Amino acid sequence: MGQVMQDINWDEMTDEQLDVMERKIAARYMKIFPLGIIIWGFANTLIWLSLWPLVFMDILSLWIAFPIAVLNVTLAYLPSHDAQHSIIARKGQKLRWLNELLGHVSLIPFVAPFRYLRYTHFEHHNHANDPVLDPDFDVHAKDRAEFFKQAILSRQPANGTKKDRYVEALERTGNSHVMLEAALIRVSYMLILYGLAWSGYAIEAALLWWLPLQLAQVYIPYYLSWKPHHPAEEMGRYRDTASFKSHLGNIGSSGMQYHVVHHLYPRIPLMHTPAAFRELRPILLARGCDLRGL
Amino acid sequence: MFPLNEVRFPVISKVLGWVFAPIVFALAFLVPLIAQSLTALDVSIAGIPNIVIGLIVGGGLGLMAHFRGSWIWVK
Numbered sequence: 001m002g003q004v005m006q007d008i009n010w011d012e013m014t015d016e017q018l019d020v021m022e023r024k025i026a027a028r029y030m031k032i033f034p035l036g037i038i039i040w041g042f043a044n045t046l047i048w049l050s051l052w053p054l055v056f057m058d059i060l061s062l063w064i065a066f067p068i069a070v071l072n073v074t075l076a077y078l079p080s081h082d083a084q085h086s087i088i089a090r091k092g093q094k095l096r097w098l099n100e101l102l103g104h105v106s107l108i109p110f111v112a113p114f115r116y117l118r119y120t121h122f123e124h125h126n127h128a129n130d131p132v133l134d135p136d137f138d139v140h141a142k143d144r145a146e147f148f149k150q151a152i153l154s155r156q157p158a159n160g161t162k163k164d165r166y167v168e169a170l171e172r173t174g175n176s177h178v179m180l181e182a183a184l185i186r187v188s189y190m191l192i193l194y195g196l197a198w199s200g201y202a203i204e205a206a207l208l209w210w211l212p213l214q215l216a217q218v219y220i221p222y223y224l225s226w227k228p229h230h231p232a233e234e235m236g237r238y239r240d241t242a243s244f245k246s247h248l249g250n251i252g253s254s255g256m257q258y259h260v261v262h263h264l265y266p267r268i269p270l271m272h273t274p275a276a277f278r279e280l281r282p283i284l285l286a287r288g289c290d291l292r293g294l
Numbered sequence: 295m296f297p298l299n300e301v302r303f304p305v306i307s308k309v310l311g312w313v314f315a316p317i318v319f320a321l322a323f324l325v326p327l328i329a330q331s332l333t334a335l336d337v338s339i340a341g342i343p344n345i346v347i348g349l350i351v352g353g354g355l356g357l358m359a360h361f362r363g364s365w366i367w368v369k
Contacts, residue, residue: 153364153368153369156359156363156365156366157359157360157364157365158362158364158369159363159369160314183309183310186310186314187309187310187313190313190314191313193322193323194323197323197327198322198326200326202323202326202327202329202330202331203327203330203331203334205323205327206323206327210323
């Protein structure tokens with residue numbers, strides 16, 4: 001297959017021929033069962049939960065548990081992201097329950113509601129880079145320094161009174177009901193933090209949950225939203241997302257170097273986007289995608 | 295169908311507003327965090343109980359966040 005692909009003159013192919021080739025390649029990857037991300041999601045939450053009794057019982061030092069918790073909270077989003085796209089199982093399929101369970105359970109350390117993220121994320125896919133309709137548009141900034149500045153300032157109470165793009169997206173799509181779930185999760189988190197703090201476990205609560213969450217809430221929008229869509233000036237199937245080379249590599253950037261594949265085929269499992277990208281690369285170039293040297 | 299948006303959300307919004315209010319966060323989380331951190335570091339300032347230091351520093355930050363709208367002054 002590799003030799004055949006190399007011998008093809010991509011520039012001479014029509015859009016229809018490219019489309020057929022592209023879909024054929026993508027279809028093979030969409031059929032792969034994403035066992036890795038299922039294990040990742042459940043194991044990650046389990047490890048994070050186990051840190052609490054281990055630290056409380058002085059079996060594990062808080063200073064060892066802290067970086068593990070940072071990793072856990074940061075790694076919590078992506079398994080749910082595969083579940084948001086029903087990659088494990090679609091509605092009506094036998095393992096649908098597993099898809100939904102993974103979506104909810106993996107997000108526990110990240111204190112985020114699964115369905116709320118799913119519906120708003122679909123709007124992001126439908127309107128990527130649209131200044132009005134893309135719920136993630138606020139994340140865009142002219143450069144990295146501006147992104148981090150914005151990430152800090154947007155978290156200040158004065159900016160919390162602005163109408164939330166996520167809430168707007170939910171209202172627009174008739175999914176406002178999931179806000180109750182979102183509110184309950186956030187309130188529970190705050191009450192647990194307060195309870196732990198006044199029970200003498202404020203440092204543990206800060207280092208196992210609060211601070212890791214603050215860090216993850218900057219890292220995740222940076223790599224999952226800002227970087228692959230930067231400069232966010234173009235819309236359209238082959239232009240709204242780019243690939244990029246990360247200083248932290250593909251693993252360090254949560255697999256986002258190949259985010260362009262995800263936007264074209266959201267049902268390809270995260271762990272298989274690098275292989276799919278390598279196969280699709282000549283087609284993506286022929287389509288005019290911005291691959292930034294990858 | 296229960297009119298969730300009209301009846302429950304105002305209540306939820308009020309609860310949320312209270313739970314997420316900067317001054318509540320400061321008193322419920324930052325004050326004990328500062329006090330317990332000082333104790334863990336074995337720091338004592340002029341014999342003042344650490345919880346009072348926590349209350350002064352954490353409460354001060356909470357007041358700044360409440361009135362100025364920022365935990366770090368700039369906004």
